[in-house]
Amino acid sequence: MATPYAKLPAWADYGLIPLINLFVAFAVAGLVVLLVGESPVQAATLLIKGAFGSGAGIGYTLYYATSFIFTGLAVAVAFHCGLFNIGGEGQAYVGGLGVAIVCLSFDSVFPWWVNFPLAILGSAAIGAFWAMIPAILQAKRGSHIVITTIMFNFIAASLMVYLLVGPLKPMNSMAPQTRTFAQDAWLPKLDWLLEMFGATIRSTPLNLSFVLALVMAVVVWVLIWRTKLGYEIRTYGFSPKAAKYAGIGEARIIVITMMISGALAGMMALNPVMGDQHRLQLDFVTGAGFVGIAVALMGRSHPAGIVPAAILFGMLYQGGAEISFVMPNISRDMIVIIQGLVILFAGALEHMFRPSLQAALASLAPKSMGMNAAKREGA
Numbered sequence: 001m002a003t004p005y006a007k008l009p010a011w012a013d014y015g016l017i018p019l020i021n022l023f024v025a026f027a028v029a030g031l032v033v034l035l036v037g038e039s040p041v042q043a044a045t046l047l048i049k050g051a052f053g054s055g056a057g058i059g060y061t062l063y064y065a066t067s068f069i070f071t072g073l074a075v076a077v078a079f080h081c082g083l084f085n086i087g088g089e090g091q092a093y094v095g096g097l098g099v100a101i102v103c104l105s106f107d108s109v110f111p112w113w114v115n116f117p118l119a120i121l122g123s124a125a126i127g128a129f130w131a132m133i134p135a136i137l138q139a140k141r142g143s144h145i146v147i148t149t150i151m152f153n154f155i156a157a158s159l160m161v162y163l164l165v166g167p168l169k170p171m172n173s174m175a176p177q178t179r180t181f182a183q184d185a186w187l188p189k190l191d192w193l194l195e196m197f198g199a200t201i202r203s204t205p206l207n208l209s210f211v212l213a214l215v216m217a218v219v220v221w222v223l224i225w226r227t228k229l230g231y232e233i234r235t236y237g238f239s240p241k242a243a244k245y246a247g248i249g250e251a252r253i254i255v256i257t258m259m260i261s262g263a264l265a266g267m268m269a270l271n272p273v274m275g276d277q278h279r280l281q282l283d284f285v286t287g288a289g290f291v292g293i294a295v296a297l298m299g300r301s302h303p304a305g306i307v308p309a310a311i312l313f314g315m316l317y318q319g320g321a322e323i324s325f326v327m328p329n330i331s332r333d334m335i336v337i338i339q340g341l342v343i344l345f346a347g348a349l350e351h352m353f354r355p356s357l358q359a360a361l362a363s364l365a366p367k368s369m370g371m372n373a374a375k376r377e378g379a
Contacts, residue, residue: 012357014300020353021345022298022312028345029338036329043323043330050322051315055194057322059204062190063271065307065314066206067092067285069213070268071292072310073220074261076301078145080224081257082237087134087149088265089289090156091127095266097160098122099273100168100178100280107185115185119274120212120267127266128259130156135258139251145258153289164282177281187275207275209267216264217303223260233257265289294343313339 008017030040051061071088078085102119110118134148164176173179187207194201224230236243236253244250272284291313298312299305320335345352 008354008358008361012361014302014305017354017357018298018300018305018309020357022342024353025341025345026338029341032334032337032341033330036334038327038329043327046323046326047315047319049319051319055191055199055201056204057318058199059191059194059201059206061311061314061318062210063205063207063276063314064317065310066210066213066271067268067288068291068295068310068313069217069307070271071265071289072295072299072306073216073292073303074264074268075292075296076299076303076306077220077224077233077264078257078261079296079301080230080237081233081253082240083138083254083257083261084146085131085149085258085261085265086146086293087131087152087262087289088268088292089285089287090149090153091130091262091265092268092285092289093153093156093160094130095123095127096269096273096280096284097163098124098126098266099269103181103185103274104168104178107182109184111184112186112188116187116208116270116274119185119270123266123269124263125266127269128263131258131262131265132255135255136251139254160282164280168280175281178279181274181278185274186278187270205272205276207271209271209275212267212270214307216267217307220264221303229256265292291339294339298342312342316342 007013026044030044033040033043049057051057071092074088074091075085099119099122102115102122106115106118130152131149134143134145134152137143137148138145161176164178168178169176170179187209189203190206190208190210191201191204194204194206222230224233232243232248232253235246236248236250236257240250243253268288269284273280277284295306295309295313299307299309316335316339320332320338323330324332324335
């Protein structure tokens with residue numbers, strides 16, 4: 001009979017295992033770089049330099065990380081309820097519609113500090129609505145949430161194409177996008193924040209939504225671990241039968257959790273639409289919804305892990321551009337391979353090193369595994 005995994009100390013479970021997985025992922029990626037005739041050490045140096053070696057690099061890294069924090073939190077909330085929300089991409093996409101409706105309607109009426117909270121509500125409401133439909137289908141009809149959320153990604157893409165080549169496209173314009181918002185619907189940049197630490201930059205897309213992402217990370221922590229609703233979500237995710245026995249309504253908790261997840265994914269649209277592009281255009285999500293799955297897995301579905309995991313993937317995006325520019329043999333597709341390796345070891349192969357680590361800690365630090373207490377009870 002296979003021995004079940006023992007519970008590791010929190011520092012090992014949430015810190016050491018992800019670091020080991022990350023190290024192995026980059027080691028394997030280094031072999032891939034070596035196979036194409038480039039130096040893994042030089043590639044790693046360029047990756048870090050491109051992401052953190054200048055004020056502009058840091059700005060772009062945090063800009064990408066902002067989107068990944070939102071989508072990572074969205075996936076994590078669903079994970080805690082035992083739900084696999086694959087629809088973050090579509091929920092973020094239609095969330096952009098909520099941002100655009102507010103900005104197109106009020107960009108000449110209200111200042112940015114009024115438009116911003118309205119856009120937050122608009123993006124969250126439409127993202128929540130888009131996630132609510134698959135949630136109801138699972139809760140009431142037994143449809144699998146993975147299948148329905150994947151399908152809703154395609155429906156969202158088709159809907160946005162229709163809107164951006166039709167009703168939302170300005171007259172005499174060929175581009176599939178809305179008009180540019182007036183400046184009162186632009187989010188303030190955070191370049192000044194980087195300059196406070198001595199960075200010299202001209203302009204980056206880093207904007208106020210980064211602060212909102214950090215705030216939402218705290219909100220999710222409070223929701224999941226400090227509220228009755230969060231307790232119900234975690235209970236249902238751990239054991240639906242126990243939750244039912246405790247009087248927790250299955251349909252209610254599924255729908256509420258998915259709506260919260262969809263709202264977080266929808267808020268991701270604030271970063272590119274209101275903070276950078278200042279218009280709604282096709283494919284602005286650029287895969288952030290799917291990266292959020294890897295971020296949630298790597299961050300162990302905890303906000304304290306999701307934020308650094310999102311910054312890591314932001315580093316891969318920004319630093320990868322630097323590598324592909326300096327090293328012609330390493331294309332953007334190679335960077336996608338590296339990202340895939342991180343996802344593979346952080347997600348699919350997460351438990352690969354757990355038995356070995358469990359045995360090592362039991363031998364070297366039995367107290368950390370609670371083994372002394374177990375021996376006393378046996379005696």
